[in-house]
Amino acid sequence: MPGGILNLDYYVLPENLETARKHFRQVKDVINIYSDAYGEYPWIREGFKLVEGPFEGMEHQTAIAYGSGYQDLPWLGGDYIIVHETAHGGGAMQFRSAISVISGYRRVLLPILNLYLPKE
Numbered sequence: 001m002p003g004g005i006l007n008l009d010y011y012v013l014p015e016n017l018e019t020a021r022k023h024f025r026q027v028k029d030v031i032n033i034y035s036d037a038y039g040e041y042p043w044i045r046e047g048f049k050l051v052e053g054p055f056e057g058m059e060h061q062t063a064i065a066y067g068s069g070y071q072d073l074p075w076l077g078g079d080y081i082i083v084h085e086t087a088h089g090g091g092a093m094q095f096r097s098a099i100s101v102i103s104g105y106r107r108v109l110l111p112i113l114n115l116y117l118p119k120e
Contacts, residue, residue: 006031007047016052016070023070024050026078030086033116050082057081059088077114 008027012020031048035041041048049063058065068081076083 004044006041006044009047009049010051011049012052019070020050020052023072023079024082026072027082027086029116030078030083034087048086057085059085075114 008024010020010024027048027050031041043062046062050066051063053065053067055065055067057068064081064085066081066085068079070079072078073080
């Protein structure tokens with residue numbers, strides 16, 4: 001990242017540690033795709049966090065509550081919660097000027113992400 005190093009921190013349940021290590025590799029790609037399209041991640045200094053919890057997901061300025069069970073959607077090529085909530089929390093404040101309706105991300109940006117996320 002041009003503005004500095006973005007620290008990625010993950011807080012997961014011990015029994016999900018190995019799964020999370022593999023599954024969360026896509027976070028770098030998602031953030032890079034958004035940054036290429038809409039500008040640098042706005043909170044480099046604060047970092048980016050995923051925090052496992054009992055609910056599907058919710059964005060916050062520099063952290064995402066994550067609970068979607070480590071599932072990638074075939075049509076998306078990645079995890080919907082990571083892609084969707086990163087758009088809201090990770091970049092929404094900066095990206096709003098590019099797309100005025102945040103919920104429009106899933107109609108506009110998710111199909112684009114599907115083209116660029118690595119397929120396993």
